[in-house]
Amino acid sequence: MDWRPGLTKRKGVTKHRLLTERIIADIDAEVLPAHARMPTHRDLARQLGVSVQTVSLSYKEAERRGYLRGEVGRGTFVRSRVTEKADRFMLDRDPGETVDLSIIRAVYTEAHEDASRTVLRRLAQGDASAFMRPCRPIAGLERHRTAAREWLKALGVEASTDRILITNGAAHGLFLAVAAIVRPGEIVLTENLTDHGIIGLSNVLGFTLRGLPTDREGILVEAFEEACAAGGVTALVLIPTLGNPTSHVMGAARRRAIAEVARRYGVYVVEDEVYKPLVETPLPSFANLLPELGFFVTSFTKSVLTGLRVGYLVVPSQYTIRAASIMRVTSWSATNLPAELATLWVEDGTAERLVALQRKEARARQAMVAEILKEHVAQAHPLSLCAWLKVPPRWTEDGLVRMLAQKNVAVTPSDPFKSGPDSPGGIRICLGGHLSHATLGRSLQTIAETFEQLPPVFDAGTIAYFDAGTIT
Numbered sequence: 001m002d003w004r005p006g007l008t009k010r011k012g013v014t015k016h017r018l019l020t021e022r023i024i025a026d027i028d029a030e031v032l033p034a035h036a037r038m039p040t041h042r043d044l045a046r047q048l049g050v051s052v053q054t055v056s057l058s059y060k061e062a063e064r065r066g067y068l069r070g071e072v073g074r075g076t077f078v079r080s081r082v083t084e085k086a087d088r089f090m091l092d093r094d095p096g097e098t099v100d101l102s103i104i105r106a107v108y109t110e111a112h113e114d115a116s117r118t119v120l121r122r123l124a125q126g127d128a129s130a131f132m133r134p135c136r137p138i139a140g141l142e143r144h145r146t147a148a149r150e151w152l153k154a155l156g157v158e159a160s161t162d163r164i165l166i167t168n169g170a171a172h173g174l175f176l177a178v179a180a181i182v183r184p185g186e187i188v189l190t191e192n193l194t195d196h197g198i199i200g201l202s203n204v205l206g207f208t209l210r211g212l213p214t215d216r217e218g219i220l221v222e223a224f225e226e227a228c229a230a231g232g233v234t235a236l237v238l239i240p241t242l243g244n245p246t247s248h249v250m251g252a253a254r255r256r257a258i259a260e261v262a263r264r265y266g267v268y269v270v271e272d273e274v275y276k277p278l279v280e281t282p283l284p285s286f287a288n289l290l291p292e293l294g295f296f297v298t299s300f301t302k303s304v305l306t307g308l309r310v311g312y313l314v315v316p317s318q319y320t321i322r323a324a325s326i327m328r329v330t331s332w333s334a335t336n337l338p339a340e341l342a343t344l345w346v347e348d349g350t351a352e353r354l355v356a357l358q359r360k361e362a363r364a365r366q367a368m369v370a371e372i373l374k375e376h377v378a379q380a381h382p383l384s385l386c387a388w389l390k391v392p393p394r395w396t397e398d399g400l401v402r403m404l405a406q407k408n409v410a411v412t413p414s415d416p417f418k419s420g421p422d423s424p425g426g427i428r429i430c431l432g433g434h435l436s437h438a439t440l441g442r443s444l445q446t447i448a449e450t451f452e453q454l455p456p457v458f459d460a461g462t463i464a465y466f467d468a469g470t471i472t
Contacts, residue, residue: 015050016057023058027067027078034415035398038068038076066203070421079415099443102410104244104385105306105432107361112305115350119341138324138333140166147343148312151351155276157285157296157314165313165323166334170274170299171197173313175330177270177295178237180315180323182207186234189227191219192423195244195272196416198237207234211419216379218243218250221257228265235268241283242275245417245428247384252284259289270295277303277355278362278383287314295319300342302385304354306432310334310342359383365431365440372444376451378426385432392451397425399455407450409443 026032041055059076062068070076145161167173182188184206190198192211202209212223227233240250262269269286287296299311315323345351362383369387380387391397397413404411414425
């Protein structure tokens with residue numbers, strides 16, 4: 001397909017906007033495949049008869065909107081639209097045919113079924129008036145916040161109830177925290193491989209997201225300090241415990257060092273701690289280390305029950321009014337019914353019992369990963385719900401993902417987790433959900449056998465989209 005007809009001048013529309021629209025349309029239609037290398041700015045300008053500046057502006061806008069990514073020294077590439085593709089991939093197939101290892105979910109067993117039935121019967125037989133009142137108070141019912149304070153205390157967070165907001169899950173809490181402190185155009189730092197939630201927020205809220213190099217404990221202190229010293233950094237958003245997708249756990253000394261740098265430069269720290277309930281080792285919280293700068297986000301979704309979208313957000317005392325006002329204009333308040341369910345489980349010990357079950361299952365499933373995938377494992381943790389795998393020589397991430405899909409195993413490449421051009425590659429597999437050990441074992445064996453194979457000679461994903469002299 002030649003792009004020149006698509007760049008016909010329209011009144012009031014610049015050429016770079018027309019080119020951006022065409023690039024995005026072709027990516028959405030999968031005419032431009034994921035991970036395809038775009039022409040250089042100069043080559044495309046020459047092919048289309050436009051200025052290099054027009055192409056540069058177009059690429060920059062498509063990158064800002066999440067369709068392209070630039071890699072220093074390598075070029076510009078099409079980003080994988082993984083969330084949308086994964087949804088279509090799973091909905092288009094009988095769930096019994098495909099084993100979905102592409103989404104992190106808490107383990108789900110008969111014990112979860114039993115606990116859910118029990119609490120629902122209890123709710124049905126009780127007085128609903130206490131938790132069915134609409135929209136007030138915005139930060140959550142006092143009883144729910146009191147239970148939250150006790151749950152948070154076990155996670156190493158000491159906070160008064162007036163600093164706690166009940167949220168509709170961790171994503172909601174993360175949005176409230178970041179929206180409270182970051183303005184469009186400001187710089188936010190994160191891990192070079194991180195949860196796609198903060199990457200999506202950068203597009204929604206319009207801030208600049210920069211990934212920092214990491215090791216097995218997460219962000220490197222030296223890299224964080226260097227970025228802060230360069231100026232313009234507003235916040236650091238990180239997953240210190242069992243980080244997605246690499247399963248890193250930041251030790252106490254590293255947390256204190258990061259906090260000291262943040263304090264020195266006045267940088268806010270937002271810690272996404274949805275996995276922290278799974279780790280039994282006491283670890284300090286940035287909300288305690290930095291009472292004026294630290295935000296803490298957690299939820300029940302990854303540690304207790306996948307469908308229990310209830311979260312807790314702890315904010316510095318000076319941000320209680322601002323965070324509540326943002327909540328009011330976005331959702332008014334959290335939903336009281338699931339918050340009541342979570343409160344009952346915190347009060348009667350069910351939540352901690354289900355967390356203990358998650359730990360037990362995570363250890364068993366990670367042991368299977370270590371035994372079957374061996375040297376293919378780049379990074380994992382005995383209590384993590386995922387594992388990060390190396391891409392074998394001669395294979396590409398996209399080729400592996402598509403080959404495994406043909407064998408009815410869904411996994412995720414690195415693209416959704418990359419927060420910058422220097423982010424390393426790999427493939428994430430998830431171990432939760434309603435999977436039997438037998439099914440998981442067969443799927444891991446399929447992955448191991450595929451990794452040991454040589455890739456096919458012709459890989460449809462590598463067919464050139466751009467031909468000499470034109471765009472086809």
